[in-house]
Amino acid sequence: MAHMLFRTTPRILMGPGCVEQLGQEVKTLKGEKALIVTDPGITRAGLLDQVLPPLNKAGIATALFDQVEPDPRIEIVDQALSLLKAEKCDAVIGLGGGSSLDIAKLVAAMALNPGHISDYFGVDLLVRPGLPLICIPTTAGTGSEVTPIAILSDETEHLKKGVVSSHLFPGLALLDPVLTLGVPPAVTAFTGMDALIHAIEAYTSINASDLTDHLAVRAVELLYANLLKAYARGEDLEARSKMLEGSLLAGMAFANAGVTAVHAFAYPLGGEFHHISHGLANSVMLPHVLRFNMLGNLPKFADISAALGLASEELTDRQAAEEGLDVIEELMIDLNIPLRLRDLKVPEGAIPGLAQGVMKVTRLLANNPRKIFLEDAERIYRQAW
């Protein structure tokens, strides 16, 4: 038996209204002045009105960096870091979607590590822990609040690059579903699908363990049962709570088991075509990669179908796995998510280049339940086109 190592964020605070405790939590982590790292959309949506009062009440001073962009460039880390230094902050609060949380994680780390962020692309290169860090997701979600990973876009090389290190786990993940009530339907759909894909990929990764399996199956159940509700009526607090919990569990699972080929196929798409968001790129590839992957572990793909509500004694694993695909496609249609790459303005001629791009995502392909060759990659993109 292989050894199992499970790591996650040491402190997780969850529940409607728990953002009220934010100031106290910064104190617990020994912070006195916090840099809030977020994006302009979050500022416009008025979420700072819910985050600043509890900080003020506890006597925590703040500075604001709200220039995080989607698929953030390396330069964004430099900009946020110089603000942190100019303002003499001793703690970092990430507020937003995956991009804001990833930048917050990197800024906290680089405040206390030597050199430049570009020295640390790769696995376990950070030398020491960073500043006290709190991650507050406002979507459900990327799961970034419980992963040791941060992804940046390298504009010169047209590549996504990752920093992976235990030192990127925040000291606290604060999950308040009230902060997610205003997320628009399309963003709810894309981010919810991303979370569902984290759970499916963690469960079917060759590095899955019993521990990650429990988290992943529960995540699939919670996310599938609540995604349409949260999409159809965003102010449904119970649905939003369960989405946030599902996204958290999926994040805990994939932080340890890894994600697989769906994410690998999404990376070159997002890298080449910036208008395609992470959640959308993943969603479009999902049915086609699942159809390919299922042969690698039919019982596990049948379990996914059971978590999607398809439990039946009469079905073979193969039939159950196939029917799970139908459920997922129906969900995507309901969420108004495009089903084909051609609908996303990806030219057919881009496929060979994309397929070569996939083969470079070796970190994720190594987790995949079925080995993928270049011809497979090209065929899967053609099926998705």
Ligand SMILES: [Fe+2]
């Ligand atoms: Fe993802």
